[in-house]
Amino acid sequence: MAIDTPLRKLFDYLPPAGTDLESLQVGTRLRVPFGRQTVLGILTEVANHSEVPANKLRCALEILDTEPVLDAACFELVRWAAQYYHHPIGEAFAAALPTLLRQGRPLTATELRWGLSDSGRTESLATPRLGKRQIELLAILRSAATVGADAISPLGSGGHAALRGFIERGWVLESTIDASDISNPYNEISPSPTLNAAQSLAVDEICESLNQFQPFLLYGVTGSGKTEVYLQAIAKVLARGDQALVLVPEIALTPQAIARFRQRFTVPLAVLHSAMTDLERLKMWRAARNGSAPLIIGTRSAIFVPLARPGIIIVDEEHDGSYKQQEGFRYSARDLAILRAQRSGIPVVLGSATPALESLHAANMSRYKKLVLPQRAGAAVQPHISIIDLKLHESRQGIATPSVLAIERHLQAGGQVLIYLNRRGFAPALYCTGCGWTAPCPQCDARLTLHLKSHELTCHHCGARQAVPYACPACATELKPMGQGTERVEDTLDELFKGVPVVRIDRDTITNRDEIEAALDRVHTGDARILVGTQMLTKGHDFPNVTLVVILNADQGLFGTDFRASERLAQNIVQVAGRAGRASRPGEVLVQTACPEHPLLVSLLQSGYEGFAETALLERSNAGWPPYSRLALLRADAPQKDSVMAFLSAACAEAQRLPLRDLRLLGPAPAAMERRAGRYRAQLLLEGPDRGALHQLLREWLPLIETLKEARKIRWSVDVDPLETS
Numbered sequence: 001m002a003i004d005t006p007l008r009k010l011f012d013y014l015p016p017a018g019t020d021l022e023s024l025q026v027g028t029r030l031r032v033p034f035g036r037q038t039v040l041g042i043l044t045e046v047a048n049h050s051e052v053p054a055n056k057l058r059c060a061l062e063i064l065d066t067e068p069v070l071d072a073a074c075f076e077l078v079r080w081a082a083q084y085y086h087h088p089i090g091e092a093f094a095a096a097l098p099t100l101l102r103q104g105r106p107l108t109a110t111e112l113r114w115g116l117s118d119s120g121r122t123e124s125l126a127t128p129r130l131g132k133r134q135i136e137l138l139a140i141l142r143s144a145a146t147v148g149a150d151a152i153s154p155l156g157s158g159g160h161a162a163l164r165g166f167i168e169r170g171w172v173l174e175s176t177i178d179a180s181d182i183s184n185p186y187n188e189i190s191p192s193p194t195l196n197a198a199q200s201l202a203v204d205e206i207c208e209s210l211n212q213f214q215p216f217l218l219y220g221v222t223g224s225g226k227t228e229v230y231l232q233a234i235a236k237v238l239a240r241g242d243q244a245l246v247l248v249p250e251i252a253l254t255p256q257a258i259a260r261f262r263q264r265f266t267v268p269l270a271v272l273h274s275a276m277t278d279l280e281r282l283k284m285w286r287a288a289r290n291g292s293a294p295l296i297i298g299t300r301s302a303i304f305v306p307l308a309r310p311g312i313i314i315v316d317e318e319h320d321g322s323y324k325q326q327e328g329f330r331y332s333a334r335d336l337a338i339l340r341a342q343r344s345g346i347p348v349v350l351g352s353a354t355p356a357l358e359s360l361h362a363a364n365m366s367r368y369k370k371l372v373l374p375q376r377a378g379a380a381v382q383p384h385i386s387i388i389d390l391k392l393h394e395s396r397q398g399i400a401t402p403s404v405l406a407i408e409r410h411l412q413a414g415g416q417v418l419i420y421l422n423r424r425g426f427a428p429a430l431y432c433t434g435c436g437w438t439a440p441c442p443q444c445d446a447r448l449t450l451h452l453k454s455h456e457l458t459c460h461h462c463g464a465r466q467a468v469p470y471a472c473p474a475c476a477t478e479l480k481p482m483g484q485g486t487e488r489v490e491d492t493l494d495e496l497f498k499g500v501p502v503v504r505i506d507r508d509t510i511t512n513r514d515e516i517e518a519a520l521d522r523v524h525t526g527d528a529r530i531l532v533g534t535q536m537l538t539k540g541h542d543f544p545n546v547t548l549v550v551i552l553n554a555d556q557g558l559f560g561t562d563f564r565a566s567e568r569l570a571q572n573i574v575q576v577a578g579r580a581g582r583a584s585r586p587g588e589v590l591v592q593t594a595c596p597e598h599p600l601l602v603s604l605l606q607s608g609y610e611g612f613a614e615t616a617l618l619e620r621s622n623a624g625w626p627p628y629s630r631l632a633l634l635r636a637d638a639p640q641k642d643s644v645m646a647f648l649s650a651a652c653a654e655a656q657r658l659p660l661r662d663l664r665l666l667g668p669a670p671a672a673m674e675r676r677a678g679r680y681r682a683q684l685l686l687e688g689p690d691r692g693a694l695h696q697l698l699r700e701w702l703p704l705i706e707t708l709k710e711a712r713k714i715r716w717s718v719d720v721d722p723l724e725t726s
């Protein structure tokens with residue numbers, strides 16, 4: 001049995017009293033005693049022996065399901081993922097199942113139905129002296145083969161009493177049906193555009209593989225009509241009666257994005273994201289599982305949703321970091337999508353304008369079939385990108401003079417302007433003009449960010465908040481904000497362009513889906529002329545009237561400590577730039593930087609993401625980073641620095657006693673931000689060219705780590721294929 005605990009093992013039980021082994025089914029839920037509690041577990045194996053001594057084996061209490069909760073492919077996916085990510089299997093199953101199922105809700109929604117029996121039909125006609133309610137009830141029952149509670153409830157308690165009476169007389173038969181189906185309230189379908197040549201080719205290629213496993217990398221510049229390709233491929237899948245699973249990044253799943261799918265298909269659509277109630281989630285999950293929802297759109301965890309008739313999996317914006325779970329069960333939904341498609345024998349499409357280097361590499365090695373959309377769809381053309389050297393131009397609160405002039409020009413021409421800065425708040429630091437003191441976070445190795453609107457200093461790493469001091473606590477001199485955040489840029493724009501409406505989109509102004517929807521509405525109606533925002537703005541939103549994009553500070557990330565920093569920066573720049581000129585008006589992009597000669601920026605501007613990727617892959621190959629090697633990261637943290645280092649050193653020593661083959665251990669080393677939220681953080685990186693060897697070592701190593709006495713004082717985790725290594 002897999003049980004939701006941090007223990008890396010399965011648990012053995014005897015079958016519930018009176019149940020024989022043959023009637024047990026793998027994948028069903030069982031209620032079992034666990035310590036002093038009773039819990040639900042998933043049956044993973046039926047065996048007629050156990051290593052546990054017979055007198056220690058306890059009986060399971062109850063079987064909850066008559067069929068497995070996860071289909072075979074899904075079940076294997078979870079088992080495989082638990083092994084691959086070296087995560088406790090019970091927790092992996094818990095992550096894959098809706099909360100309510102874990103709490104014991106029935107697998108399927110059921111509904112009682114009532115229908116007249118043959119004798120009921122004839123005898124009721126021959127029976128005089130029926131009551132008023134009985135006559136009304138008979139009329140309802142005659143109207144259909146069976147009716148549900150909603151049809152009978154208007155008759156009130158009298159109706160129910162009459163129904164009971166009919167059931168006793170044998171006039172009415174009671175039955176239970178599956179009520180997991182969902183329906184689609186929308187029926188207005190908008191026509192699909194005629195595909196251009198590249199799009200048609202992509203759709204054809206995908207549709208040729210509908211019966212078999214084939215991964216595709218749909219590499220299309222921003223605005224090239226990737227979504228259109230998904231939609232038409234999905235249409236083919238649905239026409240065959242199969243299901244399509246579409247994964248999208250967390251932030252992209254706005255009602256707008258869902259509407260685009262609803263407008264194309266009349267079929268029920270199951271939507272799964274983190275901001276829904278447990279009950280809604282269960283409903284959607286059931287509809288995917290029983291096949292009544294042919295189209296399923298969801299964020300990361302939707303990769304575990306069972307499908308009755310899998311037809312295709314699509315991973316939109318496959319480079320997005322939100323596909324990798326960053327805590328607990330650290331799986332990558334994108335990578336699991338490939339595996340799932342393979343197990344199900346169906347195509348999987350990874351789409352992006354800025355594919356992850358791993359995905360590009362896989363396509364270069366012909367493991368994925370590359371489908372390229374080199375041009376924007378319709379009339380739109382790629383925007384023109386130029387650099388603004390911050391060393392050569394004056395700037396006002398971070399906005400250089402040429403940018404100010406360009407903003408003015410585009411506003412006057414009736415366009416909208418997008419200003420991107422990946423830093424929220426007013427200023428990233430508050431410093432003393434006398435002694436140079438800057439306000440530190442008491443819990444982290446970080447500065448506090450000044451938020452003027454809420455009038456506080458906050459830490460973006462641990463959430464600590466403080467009142468803004470009036471003067472320097474060290475020398476009592478006046479304090480000044482240093483640098484810019486989106487809040488300050490908004491103020492500056494208000495001053496520079498008086499009366500021009502500005503909308504700011506970042507985590508301070510947008511805290512829920514309604515707010516993002518309202519803000520996007522202001523952009524789409526043209527009510528807002530200038531948009532200021534963080535990464536939140538870059539995730540796939542379509543702003544047809546934005547003609548100018550200004551990237552205020554491209555330098556953040558140029559000198560990052562993580563080997564993926566440059567990849568992320570390039571993706572960010574290209575994605576932000578891609579918001580410009582998506583409709584008929586040409587777009588312009590300005591990239592402000594203090595290092596215009598940086599090779600990354602040069603290759604990006606001269607030869608686009610393609611050119612950048614080539615350079616970056618070469619660098620990775622020389623340095624032996626993924627995709628040319630495999631990584632696993634052992635992280636540890638604790639309030640005391642010594643105990644963290646003692647643990648990692650002990651873990652390192654254990655690994656060195658095992659056959660390392662050509663694996664390398666890097667560290668232990670402190671994390672880039674050594675102290676966060678009052679805890680010291682450090683890590684040990686395991687690197688090697690061969691996936692098999694790495695996993696073999698992890699399998700032998702982790703049980704040893706678990707039993708280290710140094711492990712008791714700290715928190716540790718293992719991250720396979722980590723996104724961040726610093």
Ligand code: ADP
Nearest residue numbers: 193194195196222223224225226227228377378
């Ligand atoms: P992507 O997903 O690659 O960013 P979209 O699918 O959102 O691109 O397409 C960008 C815009 O171009 C959308 O407004 C879409 O309706 C439009 N579009 C896509 N394909 C075509 C086409 N073949 N003809 C005309 N317009 C198209």
Ligand code: ZN
Nearest residue numbers: 432435472475
């Ligand atoms: Zn001071």
Ligand code: ZN
Nearest residue numbers: 441444459462
């Ligand atoms: Zn902090």
